Every structure is written in structure tokens, then in C-alpha cells.
Amino acid sequence: MVTHSKHLPAEERRAATVEAVVELAAKQNPSEITTTAIAKHMGVTQGALFKHFPTKDAILEAVMEWVAKRLLTRLDKAAETAATPLGKIEAMFMAQVSFVVEHPGVPRMLFGELQRAQLTAPKLMAQSLLRNYHERLSRLIEAGKTSGEIRLDLDTEAAATLLIGMLQGLVMQSLLAGDVTQVRSQAPRVFAIYLSGIGSSK
Numbered sequence: 001m002v003t004h005s006k007h008l009p010a011e012e013r014r015a016a017t018v019e020a021v022v023e024l025a026a027k028q029n030p031s032e033i034t035t036t037a038i039a040k041h042m043g044v045t046q047g048a049l050f051k052h053f054p055t056k057d058a059i060l061e062a063v064m065e066w067v068a069k070r071l072l073t074r075l076d077k078a079a080e081t082a083a084t085p086l087g088k089i090e091a092m093f094m095a096q097v098s099f100v101v102e103h104p105g106v107p108r109m110l111f112g113e114l115q116r117a118q119l120t121a122p123k124l125m126a127q128s129l130l131r132n133y134h135e136r137l138s139r140l141i142e143a144g145k146t147s148g149e150i151r152l153d154l155d156t157e158a159a160a161t162l163l164i165g166m167l168q169g170l171v172m173q174s175l176l177a178g179d180v181t182q183v184r185s186q187a188p189r190v191f192a193i194y195l196s197g198i199g200s201s202k
Helices: 010-025 035-042 046-050 056-080 085-102 105-115 121-147 156-177 182-198
Strands: none
Touching: 010 035, 010 056, 010 105, 035 046, 035 056, 056 085, 056 105, 056 121, 085 105, 085 121, 085 156, 085 182, 105 121, 105 156, 121 156, 156 182
């Protein structure tokens, strides 16, 4: 449970609110998280919460912004640790696996936002996150073709989509099983199959 002083500065209060929502999302359906539940989890009143966020959607937008910034930063740092395009793709894939295991509420929230019929600000941010990730993968796949690591006839867009879908599938299965840590052991084996399909035969 998030426990913070009732007299935190505005930015720290906003950050604490985001943390509370991510923690709650790991334990319950994100769509059922109320401002009352968030305030209770933080040990503050709803009034204190609304001083920093005018609506629940504003809170969700802040959460999506936090997720996008943290995840993309981690992916970029992971890519920097590898020397080749394929190595970078694998490093990014495993970095996302670690992020999901550390923050199991995040994929639940992303899935929830993307399923909403309304085109809300949080949903737009979730879509933007997926688009940015797809673009990063596409650039690396093209670089892999240039370096000779990846087959020249590979459909770049489909290959990037498949990699994202692979992890989404693993996460969904682990959530259904009630143990998100399963992703950590399954991901390397799944990635090895992916690698055998896109790698150059040279």
C-alpha cells in the first residue's frame, strides 16, 4: 500500500497517485478502480486527490504518460547495451518483459484502455506508446537487413507487429494463469523461435 505524508509537494503527490493506480491495477480490474479507492490506498481524502487531478480520466492520462516515458526510456537504454540490430531487438524485448514483471498493473491498464470504445486521452496515449514501440522495432529490423543479420525479404511491418503481439500474448496468458512472472521464463524460448524466422541464412 502506498503511504505518504499528507503534505507532499504537488509533483510528488501526482507521482504518488500514479504509483497507487499502478499498484491497484495489479490487484483488480482497472476499470473498477475508483477515486475513492485511490484516495484510500494513498491514505488521503478524495478532496486532496482532486486538488491535483480534476477528473479520473486526468489521473489515467497521467498514468499512461508515466508508463510511456518509463517503458520507452527503458527500451532505449536496453538497446544501447547491444552492438547489433538483432541484439538490440532482443534486449528491448527482454527489457519489456522485466518491466511487465515489475509492474503487472501496467499491461492490465493498457489492455483496458485499448478496449474502451471512447477515444479518450488515456487511450490515445496508449495507442501512441504502441506506435512508438513499433517504429523503434521497424527501424532496427531495417538496420538488421542492411547489416545482413535479417532476411532481406522479411515484411518489416509484420515482423514488428508480430514481436509486439508475442509479448502481449505471453502477458495475457500469464495474467489468466495468475502469475505474471511466468513471462520471464517463457520469453527467451519464444524469442528464439522468432529469431529463427527472421534471421538471415547467411
